[in-house]
Amino acid sequence: MVVSLGLAAACTKRDAGLDPAVVFDPYEQTNRKTHQFNLAVDRSLVRPAGKGYVSIVPKPVQQGVSNFSSNLSLPGTIVNTVLQGRIGEAGQNTLRFALNTTLGIGGVFDPSSEFKLYGAKADFGETLSVWGIGEGAYVELPLIGPATERDAVGRVVDLFTNPLTYMVQSPEKYYGTGASVAARLGDRGTFGDMIDSVLYESADSYAQARTLYLQNRRFELGQAAPEAELDPFDLNTEGF
Numbered sequence: 600m601v602v603s604l605g606l607a608a609a610c611t612k613r614d615a616g617l618d619p620a621v622v623f624d625p626y627e628q629t630n631r632k633t634h635q636f637n638l639a640v641d642r643s644l645v646r647p648a649g650k651g652y653v654s655i656v657p658k659p660v661q662q663g664v665s666n667f668s669s670n671l672s673l674p675g676t677i678v679n680t681v682l683q684g685r686i687g688e689a690g691q692n693t694l695r696f697a698l699n700t701t702l703g704i705g706g707v708f709d710p711s712s713e714f715k716l717y718g719a720k721a722d723f724g725e726t727l728s729v730w731g732i733g734e735g736a737y738v739e740l741p742l743i744g745p746a747t748e749r750d751a752v753g754r755v756v757d758l759f760t761n762p763l764t765y766m767v768q769s770p771e772k773y774y775g776t777g778a779s780v781a782a783r784l785g786d787r788g789t790f791g792d793m794i795d796s797v798l799y800e801s802a803d804s805y806a807q808a809r810t811l812y813l814q815n816r817r818f819e820l821g822q823a824a825p826e827a828e829l830d831p832f833d834l835n836t837e838g839f
Contacts, residue, residue, distance in 0.1 A: 610735025610748040622809060623736050630739040634805045637744060638798060641787075646795075649787030661785050663707040668782040669718070670699045670706025671775035675761030679721035683729045688719035720819075723760060724753025728820050737809055745812035 611625060624630065653661065673696040680689040695711040695718050702710045711717070727749050728734070735748030746754070758764070763775065787794065801807040 610733055610752075612733070612735075622813060624809065625736050626738060630737070630809075631805050633739045633741055634808070636741060637739065638804070640742060641798065645784070645787055646791065649784045649789075649791060651788075652781065652784045653788030656785075664778050665782045665785060666699070666703070666709050667706045668775065668778035670696060670703070670709075671763060671778065672761070673699075673718065674763050675757055676718070676721050678760045678762070679723055679726045679757075680719060682723075682726045683721060685719065685721070688721075691716065692718055722750075722753055723756040724750035725820060727753055728822075734816075737813065739805075739809075745808055747813075747816070750816065 611623075656664075673692055677689050677692045677696070680686075680692060695716050696706075698711045698714070698716065699706045699709055702708075724747075732749055734750070738746050738748060738751055740746050740751060743754070797807050797811065798804045
């Protein structure tokens, strides 16, 4: 945790006179190279796999996989809601996890929603924001996609703050990773046309993806007006 905070504190600082609304992208040249790599991976692997997944796998199975993945991420979310002082939401997420894990057969089904018990989202990048850490520079990560330096640190920490990482033995501990990958492929297939319009039909797909990510992320963190949210399904917060 201390190392993470040190990394976050070392996020590249923007010039004091730079307008906060201006995109801070000092690594643009490197980011664009990474973007081209990500596009190549998407074009050759992710996009066809996503199309195949949604066309072959029955919808109920897709939903079950998505539910299972979301349920396994809840313990990490609970940790972050506690770190942010959102105790009520931490309790709600805990109850949701307990119900879905038991009545929902490991989270494949979502009985909590039937009881109007919805989950509250949280991640360590958001936790750092709540603690006053600046977002730093914009970066594009290989295979992951758009991020900021703060969110990049947050994603690394999130890998270790989920208690299930330590409580579940191999090979079961990797089920969540497999379900998460499958869920992301499902999203890529389901929203394929919209994602393609950004990645392959934009005059500058890098700039378009960067704008969408930053505006959506700032909206999620309460740092932008509601009208700033451009992408209805949170494009690229988990990669292409």
